[in-house]
Amino acid sequence: MKASAPGKLNVTLACSSPDERGYHPLRTVFMAVGLREEVEVIPADRWSLQTTMVDSAGNEMPLPAELSALAPQENLAVRAASALLQKAGIRGAAQLRITKRVPVAGGMAGGSADAAAALVATAATFAIDQDYSDLARQLGADVPFALAGNVALGTGYGDRLQPIGQAAARHWVFASAAGQGLSTPTVFRRFDMMGQPHTPPWALPGTAAGPLEEQLASALADPDPRPLGQLMFNDLQPAALAERPALAQVIEVARDSGALGAQVSGSGPTVVALAENGEQARKIGSALESLPQVGRVVVITGPAGGARIERE
Ligand code: C5P
Numbered sequence: 070m071k072a073s074a075p076g077k078l079n080v081t082l083a084c085s086s087p088d089e090r091g092y093h094p095l096r097t098v099f100m101a102v103g104l105r106e107e108v109e110v111i112p113a114d115r116w117s118l119q120t121t122m123v124d125s126a127g128n129e130m131p132l133p134a135e136l137s138a139l140a141p142q143e144n145l146a147v148r149a150a151s152a153l154l155q156k157a158g159i160r161g162a163a164q165l166r167i168t169k170r171v172p173v174a175g176g177m178a179g180g181s182a183d184a185a186a187a188l189v190a191t192a193a194t195f196a197i198d199q200d201y202s203d204l205a206r207q208l209g210a211d212v213p214f215a216l217a218g219n220v221a222l223g224t225g226y227g228d229r230l231q232p233i234g235q236a237a238a239r240h241w242v243f244a245s246a247a248g249q250g251l252s253t254p255t256v257f258r259r260f261d262m263m264g265q266p267h268t269p270p271w272a273l274p275g276t277a278a279g280p281l282e283e284q285l286a287s288a289l290a291d292p293d294p295r296p297l298g299q300l301m302f303n304d305l306q307p308a309a310l311a312e313r314p315a316l317a318q319v320i321e322v323a324r325d326s327g328a329l330g331a332q333v334s335g336s337g338p339t340v341v342a343l344a345e346n347g348e349q350a351r352k353i354g355s356a357l358e359s360l361p362q363v364g365r366v367v368v369i370t371g372p373a374g375g376a377r378i379e380r381e
Pocket residue numbers: 087091092093094095208209210211225226227253254257
């Protein structure tokens with residue numbers, strides 16, 4: 070059985086200081102995009118993993134060092150599949166074949182998408198019909214959204230979701246960084262050191278929704294993409310820029326090429342830009358491709374559906 074799950078961006082991301090567990094309460098609007106991870110689950114005697122990274126045209130790309138260094142048991146998709154079998158009381162194992170399209174350690178939740186697709190494919194392969202939403206949350210804060218897809222307001226650590234039904238299709242440009250990704254905990258630690266820069270007047274996590282959130286709901290539904298561009302923000306951006314100063318130029322070039330909004334995606338280092346239409350997205354994409362600090366550029370639309378079985 071094979072399942073797929075989408076990568077995401079955070080259209081808005083308000084972040085508070087860490088709680089007693091060291092985790093950061095978030096208030097974020099997620100949007101899933103049409104860049105999908107695929108996980109095939111084949112029952113086997115022991116756990117093993119085969120990972121292939123492909124570009125948008127389906128051409129194979131080298132696997133980043135952060136991934137090839139991992140033992141199968143450390144991979145989030147394998148952990149998801151084995152935890153689900155354990156929860157269902159099934160003694161078994163599987164080979165997982167992952168096809169990655171989402172940039173690794175890029176702030177697009179590719180690893181969480183692998184875990185979500187692994188849960189769906191494992192449940193189908195082993196005929197498990199138990200609810201696994203709590204398990205998803207335990208695996209990682211972004212896993213519930215990779216299961217759900219589309220557009221949602223995330224509270225808690227970004228793992229408590231309220232779907233936002235009405236959202237027009239948008240053209241997005243993602244520029245992943247040349248070289249290494251950024252580690253999520255490192256960016257959160259830098260955020261703490263910087264004294265929690267927050268973009269007012271957005272509602273902080275744990276507080277009631279402010280009037281700007283209503284504005285955001287209409288901007289998401291609006292066929293005109295400009296209002297959405299004006300409302301995008303990411304509280305983690307100053308921390309990601311402090312870790313990777315060269316990203317500031319990527320944001321600037323995206324804006325100069327006509328992006329309606331451009332910011333670091335999640336904890337970075339991928340930069341995401343909103344384009345007026347497909348043609349402008351390609352133009353922004355070529356401008357970003359010429360920058361030395363940019364690795365790969367992906368032009369994609371969103372929203373996209375959540376984790377699902379893929380039939381060949
Ligand atoms: O949930 P996930 O495993 O993806 O998070 C990775 C790390 O990022 C956590 O161990 C934590 O250090 C940090 N994090 C956080 N606050 C969040 C989400 C993640 O501090 N809301």
